[in-house]
Amino acid sequence: MKTDGAIFDLDGTLLDSMGAWDTVACDYLVSCGAVPKPDLKDKIKIMTIKQAGEYFKSEYGVESTPEKMREGIGLIMGKFYSEKVEMKPGADKFLSLLKSKGIKMCVCSATERPLVEIALTRCGLRDY
Numbered sequence: 001m002k003t004d005g006a007i008f009d010l011d012g013t014l015l016d017s018m019g020a021w022d023t024v025a026c027d028y029l030v031s032c033g034a035v036p037k038p039d040l041k042d043k044i045k046i047m048t049i050k051q052a053g054e055y056f057k058s059e060y061g062v063e064s065t066p067e068k069m070r071e072g073i074g075l076i077m078g079k080f081y082s083e084k085v086e087m088k089p090g091a092d093k094f095l096s097l098l099k100s101k102g103i104k105m106c107v108c109s110a111t112e113r114p115l116v117e118i119a120l121t122r123c124g125l126r127d128y
Helices: 018-031 040-044 049-060 066-083 091-100 113-122
Strands: 005-009 104-108
Touching: 018 040, 018 049, 018 066, 040 049, 049 066, 066 113, 091 104
Parallel strands: 005 104
Antiparallel strands: none
């Protein structure tokens, strides 16, 4: 069977970025002047951004709309993607192999497109 293409998840598959996503809520609260509680990650893991915003307001006194939260998280992750993110070990060699065989590739991600583009550029993956 011939393979014509490959679809890759970005975070945690091509990029070593899951740690940043695990701490972004804490980082956001700190940027708002709040001190996150140790159980924050467990409390918000299944919340929508709107629900997390309501929780941040009731629990930490942070006044934020979902749009402001998305913007604040985007700034934090944009800085991470533009300055620190690294490829997962072996990703570049595997992508290079697929490219040499003429296999078309794309990325599918829940991460917003501008952040994806920043990360792909930083890691030199845009040509794949």
